[in-house]
Amino acid sequence: MTTLLRVSVLISVMALVAGCATPGPSEDSLYQDLGKRAGIAEMVEDLMYRIVEDDRIAFQFKDIDVVQFHTNLTDQLCELSGGPCTYTGRPMTDVHDGMNVTETQFNALAEQLVLAMEDNGISTSAQNRLLERLVELHPQITHR
Numbered sequence: 254m255t256t257l258l259r260v261s262v263l264i265s266v267m268a269l270v271a272g273c274a275t276p277g278p279s280e281d282s283l284y285q286d287l288g289k290r291a292g293i294a295e296m297v298e299d300l301m302y303r304i305v306e307d308d309r310i311a312f313q314f315k316d317i318d319v320v321q322f323h324t325n326l327t328d329q330l331c332e333l334s335g336g337p338c339t340y341t342g343r344p345m346t347d348v349h350d351g352m353n354v355t356e357t358q359f360n361a362l363a364e365q366l367v368l369a370m371e372d373n374g375i376s377t378s379a380q381n382r383l384l385e386r387l388v389e390l391h392p393q394i395t396h397r
């Protein structure tokens with residue numbers, strides 16, 4: 254299955270079951286499988302290079318504070334994967350308010366994240382487990 258298709262299918266499935274998902278005992282193992290905070294930081298850096306090269310989304314990011322974005326997204330993914338981090342950035346709804354992020358843009362970012370994870374040797378299973386958790390944030394990010 255292509256990366257884009259996999260992302261789209263996951264988003265559709267998880268949108269249907271949103272609210273039913275309960276964190277499993279594998280939370281901490283996902284953090285390990287992503288290479289702990291250092292691995293996540295690498296992956297987020299690669300993601301940022303990919304975003305800049307992606308015409309579907311680059312324009313949304315042209316005025317961001319690069320260091321702040323990197324730190325906050327790394328902490329967020331670390332915490333979300335069960336790691337010992339605390340996300341101290343703004344709430345997702347506030348951050349993305351007024352951007353009118355479309356489904357296409359959300360999928361594009363998710364696709365680039367998958368490719369960044371591939372580049373960093375993250376297993377497909379770990380990729381999918383992280384995507385499942387990110388899809389829960391979807392309503393807080395799109396169409397705002």
Ligand code: HEM
Pocket residue numbers: 310313314317318321322325326329341342343344348349352354358359360362363387390394
């Ligand atoms: C899985 C999806 C996403 C996640 C987990 C996510 C997460 C984040 C995080 C943690 C920040 C930093 C917040 C802060 O510094 O306080 C951020 C900022 C930002 N996000 Fe997202 N985001 C996602 C999708 C998107 C998409 C699809 C777009 C646009 C195409 C987008 C555009 C931005 C922009 C422009 C900023 C910087 C805002 C600012 O500094 O004022 N995000 N996001």
